[in-house]
Amino acid sequence: MTEDTPLVEITDLGVEFRLREGVVRAVDGVSLHVRKGEVLGIVGESGSGKSISVRSIMQLLPKTAVLSRGSVLFRPPGGGEIDIAKLDRKGRDIRSLRGRHIGMIFQEPMTALSPVHTIGHQVMTPIRLHLGLAKKAARDRARELLQLVQMPRPDQMLDAYPHELSGGMRQRAMIAIALACNPSLLIADEPTTALDVTTEAQILDLLKSLQERLGMAIIFITHNFGVVADIADRIAVMYMGRVVESGPVDDIFESPQHPYTRALMASVPRLGAERRRRLTTIPGMVPDPFELPRGCSFHTRCSEMVEGVCDRLDAPLIDLSGGRNVRCHLHSQNQTGGPNAG
Amino acid sequence: MLAYLMKRLFWSIPMLIAVSIVAFIIIQLPPGDYATAYVAELRHQGDTVDPLMEQEIRVHFGLDQPIYVQYWWWISGIVLHGDFGQSLDYNMPVSNLIWTRLGLTLAISISSLLLTWLIAIPIGVYSATRQYSVLDYVFTVFGFIGRGFPEFLTALVLMWLAYSWLNMDVGGLMSPGMEQQPWSFAKAIDVASHIWVPLVVLATAGTAGLIRVVRANMLDELNKPYVETAYAQGLSERRVVWGYPVRVALNPFISTIGWALPSLISGDVITAVVLNLPTTGPLLLRALKNQDMYLAGSFILILSVFTIIGTLISDILLALSDPRVRRG
Numbered sequence: 001m002t003e004d005t006p007l008v009e010i011t012d013l014g015v016e017f018r019l020r021e022g023v024v025r026a027v028d029g030v031s032l033h034v035r036k037g038e039v040l041g042i043v044g045e046s047g048s049g050k051s052i053s054v055r056s057i058m059q060l061l062p063k064t065a066v067l068s069r070g071s072v073l074f075r076p077p078g079g080g081e082i083d084i085a086k087l088d089r090k091g092r093d094i095r096s097l098r099g100r101h102i103g104m105i106f107q108e109p110m111t112a113l114s115p116v117h118t119i120g121h122q123v124m125t126p127i128r129l130h131l132g133l134a135k136k137a138a139r140d141r142a143r144e145l146l147q148l149v150q151m152p153r154p155d156q157m158l159d160a161y162p163h164e165l166s167g168g169m170r171q172r173a174m175i176a177i178a179l180a181c182n183p184s185l186l187i188a189d190e191p192t193t194a195l196d197v198t199t200e201a202q203i204l205d206l207l208k209s210l211q212e213r214l215g216m217a218i219i220f221i222t223h224n225f226g227v228v229a230d231i232a233d234r235i236a237v238m239y240m241g242r243v244v245e246s247g248p249v250d251d252i253f254e255s256p257q258h259p260y261t262r263a264l265m266a267s268v269p270r271l272g273a274e275r276r277r278r279l280t281t282i283p284g285m286v287p288d289p290f291e292l293p294r295g296c297s298f299h300t301r302c303s304e305m306v307e308g309v310c311d312r313l314d315a316p317l318i319d320l321s322g323g324r325n326v327r328c329h330l331h332s333q334n335q336t337g338g339p340n341a342g
Numbered sequence: 343m344l345a346y347l348m349k350r351l352f353w354s355i356p357m358l359i360a361v362s363i364v365a366f367i368i369i370q371l372p373p374g375d376y377a378t379a380y381v382a383e384l385r386h387q388g389d390t391v392d393p394l395m396e397q398e399i400r401v402h403f404g405l406d407q408p409i410y411v412q413y414w415w416w417i418s419g420i421v422l423h424g425d426f427g428q429s430l431d432y433n434m435p436v437s438n439l440i441w442t443r444l445g446l447t448l449a450i451s452i453s454s455l456l457l458t459w460l461i462a463i464p465i466g467v468y469s470a471t472r473q474y475s476v477l478d479y480v481f482t483v484f485g486f487i488g489r490g491f492p493e494f495l496t497a498l499v500l501m502w503l504a505y506s507w508l509n510m511d512v513g514g515l516m517s518p519g520m521e522q523q524p525w526s527f528a529k530a531i532d533v534a535s536h537i538w539v540p541l542v543v544l545a546t547a548g549t550a551g552l553i554r555v556v557r558a559n560m561l562d563e564l565n566k567p568y569v570e571t572a573y574a575q576g577l578s579e580r581r582v583v584w585g586y587p588v589r590v591a592l593n594p595f596i597s598t599i600g601w602a603l604p605s606l607i608s609g610d611v612i613t614a615v616v617l618n619l620p621t622t623g624p625l626l627l628r629a630l631k632n633q634d635m636y637l638a639g640s641f642i643l644i645l646s647v648f649t650i651i652g653t654l655i656s657d658i659l660l661a662l663s664d665p666r667v668r669r670g
Contacts, residue, residue, distance in 0.1 A: 060573055090579055099576035106574075112567040116589050116664060126575040161665040177575065 005075065006033035007185060007217050008057060013070035013085070015052050015061065015241075024289045026052045026065065028241040034185065039211060039218045041228030041249065043264065044238035047286060050221050053238070054187055057219075058098050059089040076101045077184050099126040103178030107190040109170035113162040119146070119173045120158030126180040145176040150206060168199035172206070179210065186211075186218045192227060204231060225265055229253060234323075237261045240287065240297040243317075247324030257326040259304045296329060304330060343661065343668060350657060354650050361650070365642040366413045369635050375405045376430045379633045403430060416636060420643070427636030431629065436640045439625065444644070446515060447621040450537065454544035455602060462549045463592070466556025470564060471583055481553055488550025494612040497543045501617070504539065513618040515540075540617055552595075559594060563587035589663065596660045600652035604645045 015027035027049040034040045044050045055061055057072055072084040074097065087094040098104075106112040114122060123142040127133050133141060139158065146154035149172040162170055171191060178186055188207065192200040208231050211218055222228055228235055229249065236246040237258065245258040256262045263282045284301040287293050293300050299310035309329050317327045377399040384391050400406045404415065419425040426436035469478045504510045511517070516532050523529055563569070564587050572582040614623040622641070629638040661668040 058574060060570060095576045095578060097576070098574055104571075104574040106567055106571060108567050112571045114568045114572065114586050114590075115666060116586075118665075125572075125577070129576055161669065163666050164669065174571075177571070 005035075006073075007036045007038075007075055008219075009033045009071075009073040010053065010057070011071050011073070013053060013056060013072065014068040015049070015056060016066050016068045017062075017064050018066060019064065022290045025292070026241055026289075027056070029070070030238070030241070030243055031070075032236055032243065032246070034217045034219055036184065037211075037215045037217055038234065039220060039232045041220045041222065041232030041235045042238060043222060043225055043228060043235060045223055045286065047289070048238040049241035050238045051189055054189065054219055054221055057084060057185070057187065058102055058104060059084060059087060059094045060098075060104070061089070074101070074185075096130070099178075099183075100130040100181045101183050102185045102187065103180070103183040104187040104189065105171070105174045105178045105191045108194050109167055109174050110162075110194065112174060113170055115162055118159050118161055119165070123158075123173065123176050123180055126177065130181045141180070142176070145180060146173070148179070148210070149173070149176045151176070166199075167195050168202060171195060171199075171203050175203075175206070175210070179214070179216075182214065182216075184216055186216050187221075188218060189221045190223070191220075193222070193224075200227075207231060225253075237264065240289075240292065242297065242327060243325070244298065244328070245324075245326045247320070248322065251322060251324060257320065257324070257331065258328050259302050259330070260298050263301075263303070296327075306330070346661065346668075347658065350654055354654065357650055358647065361646040362417055362643050363413070365646060366416065366639050367409070369630075369633075369638045369642065370409055370412075372633065374633065375400065376403065376633045376635060377405055380430075383632075403428075416639065420640075426640040429629070429634055429637040431632045431634040431637065436637050439637065440622070440640065440644065443620055443622045443625055446619075447623075450515075450540055450544070450619070450621060453537075454541050454548065457541060457545040458548035458552055461545065462552035463556055463588075465549075466553045467560055467583065467588055469553065469557040470560030471579075473561065485550045485553045488546050489554070491547070493543055493547050494616045496546055497539070497613050497616045500539050500543060510535070515619055540613065540619055543613055543617070555594075556591065559591035560587060563591045566590075593660060593664050596663055597656050599659065600649065600654070600656040602652065604649040604652060 010030060010032040013027055013030045014025065017024040017026055030049065030053050032040070032042075032053070042050045042054065052061065052065065056067060057074070059067075061067065067085050070085060074082050074084050076082065076097070082093070082097070084094065084097070113119075120139060120142050123145055124135075124138040127138040127141050128135070131138075131141075142158060143154050146157055151157050151169060151172050157165070157169070157173070162173070165173065174191075191207070192203050195203060204227065207218065207220075211231075218231075220228060220231060232249045234247065235249050235252050236243045237252075237260065238244065239260050245252065245256070245261045252261065253265070256265055260282075267282060282301055283303075287297065287300060293311070295309075295311045295313055296302070296315040298315075299305045302310065305311070306329060313329065315327045315329050316332055317325055318331045319325055320331070377396050380399060381391050381396045397406075404412060407415075416427055419427055424437070426440070428434070429436050429439055432439055465481050469481050472478055501513065515536050516529065517536075520529050520532050564583075566587070569582060569587055572586050573579075577585070613619075614621045615627070626638065626641045628634075629641060
């Protein structure tokens with residue numbers, strides 16, 4: 001496998017919720033890729049489909065969700081290629097990937113850990129399940145992991161319960177669980193949103209140093225541009241179940257091409273300056289998911305909307321130079337590329 | 343943990359004293375006493391009763407003494423000699439009356455409780471993990487019917503069915519001839535052929551209610567993020583469900599085991615009367631009607647002790663199963 005072969009390659013992914021009220025296309029043709037050891041930040045508002053897209057990589061979707069189209073290719077370090085989208089969500093194949101090759105950390109460290117098991121037990125669970133270590137060896141490995149995530153007093157913490165830990169410590173324990181089997185991909189779903197600002201900075205630093213040390217790829221989901229600026233190599237911006245812009249982090253910060261990206265960046269304060277705030281500067285509301293607007297889904301709120309084009313035609317995905325993509329009519333005059341976004 | 347246990351044990355002592363006093367006062371509250379009830383009963387049967395006799399009975403049993411003296415006689419007998427006093431009505435020691443029935447009651451109640459859990463917990467968990475499936479609806483319908491149907495009616499229907507279809511005589515706990523015989527294999531078989539009716543009756547109502555509660559608790563827990571975390575580690579659905587949310591969802595039950603113990607003994611009176619079971623329920627009912635004060639008082643005291651012990655047991659079990667209680 002060359003350096004350029006992606007570790008994960010999502011192509012034209014569609015996820016639907018078939019509800020009594022109608023069908024909601026939570027993810028509608030998302031294409032993304034992550035290379036080995038790369039950090040991809042996915043930015044978007046609540047309901048933009050970022051969590052659902054990324055959960056598809058583990059087949060961890062809600063019961064009502066249906067993976068309706070597309071593929072999710074995963075290339076585990078041993079070689080080979082698996083289309084995760086084709087696996088049974090309860091089957092043995094996907095379970096041998098979860099926690100083994102793909103680790104995940106969640107938004108709420110308060111509730112994402114089992115209240116009735118010790119930290120040690122929870123860190124040892126994937127170790128014993130996938131690596132088949134005996135109890136004592138697994139406990140030693142768990143202690144190492146707690147040291148790795150800079151947990152204070154790791155020996156004591158092995159026998160502590162989540163309610164005895166602070167939010168930051170719980171998120172460290174969560175990270176230890178996710179990294180237990182040395183996964184090649186770590187998915188972080190808003191891992192710092194529920195934490196206060198100082199703890200957030202500590203956890204981000206920890207993730208960055210762990211990534212440099214262990215070299216795993218990370219998909220980092222957030223609604224806060226400030227958070228990804230520091231940690232991500234590339235960024236994908238999502239709106240209404242689609243990737244509207246993607247590219248290297250510096251380029252996007254320097255010259256955002258999509259009107260939505262520009263609006264988002266204008267409305268988000270810098271890291272550490274202020275805690276998260278609602279996006280007040282984008283006019284209008286996120287459209288009703290049951291009745292998506294015709295044309296570009298952002299045209300109802302777009303300040304640069306072109307009458308007769310944006311409200312009629314679906315926006316094409318356009319390849320810009322330097323590994324950048326944008327889904328916008330404003331760029332379609334000099335259109336060059338196909339739908340292979342990243 | 344040990345300190346917690348000692349503290350709980352220590353606090354049960356003043357609790358028990360208070361309960362014994364309240365119990366004794368309550369059984370003294372109705373107007374009249376055993377002498378009045380006894381004489382009224384004789385008169386009702388057509389006897390002519392010498393008014394002096396009522397007074398004699400009263401003096402004979404010490405009923406003319408002030409209430410605190412009577413209480414002291416009663417409680418000191420229990421604490422110092424294990425003597426619960428004399429049943430005025432049956433004219434025999436209360437302990438003889440109570441303990442044999444208590445054993446049978448506990449046997450029936452505990453087996454019906456275990457049966458209830460054995461059926462209800464797996465069904466409740468299934469219903470929650472397969473919410474809105476066909477079987478979930480079936481169990482829901484069964485649950486509401488079982489919950490709404492009075493137990494004694496279930497008992498009557500079952501007895502009638504067993505009698506007219508299976509030609510079995512299912513009243514009581516054993517065949518009439520067996521009661522006086524010593525325990526033997528044949529007697530055990532005989533009891534087993536009788537005990538299923540009360541077990542089914544008691545378990546039906548309990549199961550129906552419990553399924554609903556387990557299902558509701560499980561639905562709450564299944565949506566919690568720690569369940570997703572467990573899936574994300576690669577555990578199978580069975581290991582996730584039984585290892586994580588079930589453990590949390592059962593905590594509310596563990597904390598109510600304490601209530602189950604006394605209701606096992608005082609509850610189901612109507613069912614026991616209908617089924618003619620030699621359990622404690624009907625005995626308590628009769629003691630209260632006849633103002634058989636030592637029998638009734640001892641009953642209430644024993645029930646209270648069971649409540650306190652039961653609460654203690656469930657507190658200990660809850661502390662063992664939920665670290666947030668143990669080390670909170």
